[in-house]
Each structure stands twice: as C-alpha cells, then as structure tokens.
Amino acid sequence: MTSPVVEVSHLSKSYPGARGAGAKVAVADVSLTVAHGEIFGVLGPNGAGKTTTVECIAGLRTADGGDIRVLGKNPRTDPLAVRQHVGVQLQEAALHDNITVDEAMRVFASFYPDPASVPELLDLLDLTAHGRQRFGKLSGGQKQRLSIALALVGKPQVAILDELTTGLDPAARRATWDLVERVRDSGVTILLVTHFMDEAERLCDRLAVIDKGRVVTEGTPASLIEGLDGSRGVRLRFADPVARQRAADLLTLLSRQDDDITAVRTTADEIEVTGTRRALFAVVQALAPAELVPDDVRTVTRTLEDVFVQVTGRQYQADENEEVAA
Structure with a gap:
C-alpha cells in the first residue's frame, strides 16, 4: 500500500490573546491523510482553522502539538526538505504592482536548483499572452492563475491552494476549477482550502470538514451526502x-x-x-x-452544506470571523 503524501495526527495550534486575554485556539485537534494524486479538500467556514492547519503542514507555522509528515518528512524538524517539495498559494499573497508576469516567474524560478519550465507553466495556466503585463493590471482571475504558477514553479509534489477563488466572478471561478483539475492531472497532489461548498463538491476526491478547530467529518463528497438522513x-x-x-x-x-x-x-x-x-x-x-x-x-x-448542518447542528455561515494570525 502506498504511503500517504500528507499525514496529520492530532494537530493543535494556539495564538496569544490580545491585550492579555487568554490564548486563541485556532486548531484544537485535526487529523487527516492525503493520498498521492488526489485533490483533498479542507473545508469549513472562515475562522475554522483551515489556513492555520495548512500553514503548519507547509512549515510556515510551528504547531504546538501533534505530528505532521509530508512525504515522510517533519516540517517542524526538517522544514527545508518539506519546502523543496511543496508549493504554496496563500490567500493573502500579493506581488508588487509593477512586476510583470514574466519577471515574477523568473524570480521565483531562481529560488530552485531545477525549476519547471517557465514557458510551459505560463502555457498551462493560460498566461502566455500576459507575460509582459504588470501584476497591478491583471484581473482577479489572472492574478490567481499567476499565484498558482508561482506555487508550481519549483516542481512540487504537493500544492497547497488556499481560498484561490475568493472574490472571483462565477466564470473566473469555473475557469480556475478547470485549471486545478489540469494541475492534478499533471501529477501534483493538491491540498485545497476552501469555504465554498460547491467548490469542494466539484473538485475534491476526498475532504475533511473542519469546524472550530476540529475535524467533524471526512470522506468523499458523495459518501458524505449519501450518509445524510433520509429526508x-x-x-x-x-x-x-x-x-x-x-x-x-x-x-x-x-x-x-x-x-x-x-x-x-x-x-x-x-x-x-x-x-x-x-x-x-x-x-x-x-x-x-x-x-x-x-x-x-x-x-x-442535498449538498455538502446539508452535511455541515447535520454534523455541527448549526447553519453554515461562510463569512464567520477570520482566523487569528500571529
């Protein structure tokens, strides 16, 4: 049996409270596994602990407790080995408005000893025609595609995509979904963070629903929906x-x-x-x-939103409080 690409066991992470208040628990207890070649969704409302979870997996934050393995490596003790094989598209990432698409790609490619072909990546993400365009002049969808291209330029085995369609119009969202599937088909395992139920249902082979820092259910979208009550x-x-x-x-x-x-x-x-x-x-x-x-x-x-309501006992609110950042 092939070993999981990502293994997370009882992950926990808290941040200091503001003005002397008690610690804010971002992740209370999260366990999940991601298999090779799948799109695995981390689903839940804003503030659920999704971004903190994947930042710990990528080695961008240090977990307080639990165990993480990415391709068999621990991001806490061997962060460089993890970062060599993981590409990350962060929710709040941005570039200088005056840098062009070509310049950004070549700068990021210079960080790696054996980067992916920049022209091939630009072609894969439908950005070839925008190579000389400045970042500040790109549309929202083009910025998201560039962000994904930058995450892939190091030839990662795992790509973490965090809320990549937030703020996009319906047409741009669907185009981005098609792109994610093409990236997976190229051999990259994808960890997709989203609070959009329809996005998770469309893209994910399996997913974990996180609420208040805990995994409340896990499985394929179809199995979770089929497991609902018979109403x-x-x-x-x-x-x-x-x-x-x-x-x-x-x-x-x-x-x-x-x-x-x-x-x-x-x-x-x-x-x-x-x-x-x-x-x-x-x-x-x-x-x-x-x-x-x-x-x-x-x-x-029936949808994944119905799943969320059943397993949490409350209505799904995608715009709940954002997660606390250190």
Missing part, C-alpha cells in the same frame, strides 16, 4: 396566488396526517415540502384530486 425536499411554484394558498393549506393539513410529509413552509414565491423519500408521491397524490397543478416542481438536491 427529502420538494419545491412547488404556482403562478396563481390563490392556487398556491389552496395547495399550501392542503399540504399543511396532509403533514398532520401523513408520515411521509414532515414539514411545509410557504414563502411569497413557492411552497417547500420536506418529508421522506416518498414525499413527492404524497404531494402529487394530494394535489391531483383538487386539480391543483403547479407551474414548476423541483426536488431539493
């Missing part, structure tokens, strides 16, 4: 407000009599029905005799 949702839209109200009243009454319907919620636009796997059948059987035909019927797809 299902159906959303109905009626153009006629009178028909909508009649349907809502009928379904609310049904929820008191039929175990397949557990809840009915009505908004100004639609009716949302929650129940068992047979909820859709129950809704159709209830509305048909009354000749109430919705203009639109949609089943509610």
